[in-house]
Amino acid sequence: MIKFLDLKKINEVYEQQFHDKLRLVLDKGWFVLGDEVELFERNFARYCNAKYCIGVGNGLDALVLTLKGYILLGKLQKGDEVLVPANTYIATILAIKLAGLNPVLVEPRLETYNINPELISEKITSKTKAIIVVHLYGQLAEMNSINEIAIKHNLLQLEDSAQAHGASKISNLTAAYSFYPGKNLGALGDAGAITTNDDDLAKVIRSLRNYGSKKKYENEYAGTNSRLDELQAAFLNIKLPYLDSDNEKRVAIANRYLSEINNNKIVLPVSVERHVFHLFVIRTENRKELQDYLMKNAIETMIHYPIPPHKQKAFADWNNQSFPITEKIHQEVLSLPISPVITMDELDFIITTINNF
Structure with a gap:
């Protein structure tokens, strides 16, 4: 795994x-x-x-x-x-x-996820x-x-x-x-x-x-x-x-994802400012299917975050408000593995598996 x-x-x-x-x-x-x-x-x-x-x-x-x-x-x-x-x-x-x-x-920009x-x-x-x-x-x-x-x-x-x-x-x-x-x-x-x-x-x-x-x-x-x-x-x-060198490893992994993932069902993130890739977040309308497929192939992913703040029970007064870009993001995002300890073999396997989805 x-x-x-x-x-x-x-x-x-x-x-x-x-x-x-x-x-x-x-x-x-x-x-x-x-x-x-x-x-x-x-x-x-x-x-x-x-x-x-x-x-x-x-x-x-x-x-x-x-x-x-x-x-x-x-x-x-x-x-x-x-x-x-x-x-x-x-x-x-x-x-x-x-x-x-x-x-x-x-609302955020759909491309960058930032305000x-x-x-x-x-x-x-x-x-x-x-x-x-x-x-x-x-x-x-x-x-x-x-x-x-x-x-x-x-x-x-x-x-x-x-x-x-x-x-x-x-x-x-x-x-x-x-x-x-x-x-x-x-x-x-x-x-x-x-x-x-x-x-x-x-x-x-x-x-x-x-x-x-x-x-x-x-x-x-x-x-x-x-x-x-x-x-x-x-x-x-x-x-x-070691933080800067660890961040450089994250950026190198992200650059491989960005250059080598080639699947028209997947939207890759866009970097317009400095990015240290705490998370590498893609979007897809087929999120459940992709997440299940990756898990069957022993690749663990996460969803950051499944429910937007204005739809949380804690903020019931906001539940009827509409933020369509935010809602689209939260319905489609999936975070791929990214950390300083991922090996090149693991990265190769992740990219190949995603491209075969």
């Missing part, structure tokens, strides 16, 4: 270093907000061309705490509208709601104060066009870079990251971070992640407990130096 994502094989190369780090952390006896978190925050900030990195518990918290930070700084107010892609993973929209803000959905800048302006009202740009599947959104719109309408911008480690290094923007194990830079559990150049925002988020406290037992804000785990930070410090 060719696994969709073989996390065991991906992490095997680091196994001895993981054991050594575990021993080091155990010997130190400091398990929360210690040297490893500080080191990762410095390393990842430098990698992202950012002034600050704040490690948090997961990618969702990275988004929520950033939005709440903007509210505390007076840059947003409860009830403000935030533009967001209609076909993003539900976490992006949950973050907006959890921060007390109102998400407004914008369509040409449709943003028509969604802007007097209540629109921000936009969360999602670099879906690892491809940067069309940032030049989006920046122009944001500047024209005085909108805050926040990058959801949960799937775009190494692609997104826009130093003037604040970005939220997830280090869920399956990401391009994956921890061995939940982990997340925010990168920013905003001095005030960094201070507020550091406090919010730690019960709203800058000094122990003194709570300036009504915060939460969302601190990057010391051991996860240690593991991420081991893996970060």
Whole structure:
């Protein structure tokens, strides 16, 4: 079986270093907000061309705490509208709601799956104060066009870079990251971070992640407990130096898919900006048949994502809304195996099998 994502094989190369780090952390006896978190925050900030990195518990918290930070700084107010892609993973929209803000959905481009800048302006009202740009599947959104719109309408911008480690290094923007194990830079559990150049925002988020406290037992804000785990930070410090080379392997695999898959039942993705291929997502009207066929040939695939946010039970008020491009995407997408540990023989077999469908 060719696994969709073989996390065991991906992490095997680091196994001895993981054991050594575990021993080091155990010997130190400091398990929360210690040297490893500080080191990762410095390393990842430098990698992202950012002034600050704040490690948090997961990618969702990275988004929520950033939005709440903007509210505390007076840059947003409860009830403000935030533009967001209609076909993003539900976490992006949950973050907006959890921060007390109102998400407004914008359709993507069918070709790239990312938010369509040409449709943003028509969604802007007097209540629109921000936009969360999602670099879906690892491809940067069309940032030049989006920046122009944001500047024209005085909108805050926040990058959801949960799937775009190494692609997104826009130093003037604040970005939220997830280090869920399956990401391009994956921890061995939940982990997340925010990168920013905003001095005030960094201070507020550091406090919010730690019960709203800058000094122990003194709570300036009504915060939460969302601190990057010391051991996860240690593991991420081991893996970060290999991120760019791993991304290069992903791009090489994607380029073979793009150049060698030749089947008129399949629509290949289009890259118009930098892409680190967290996922390689095709479309087909014969998705179930193709997925079943590939599984019979011992090739595992995944669907990212089968149900669009506006059709989820969690957002019942939106269920009657129509976003036809988003709905088409969610009905047709299928993700092929892509990771730094796929062999050339496995890749040959995947491509040949798809071409024979």
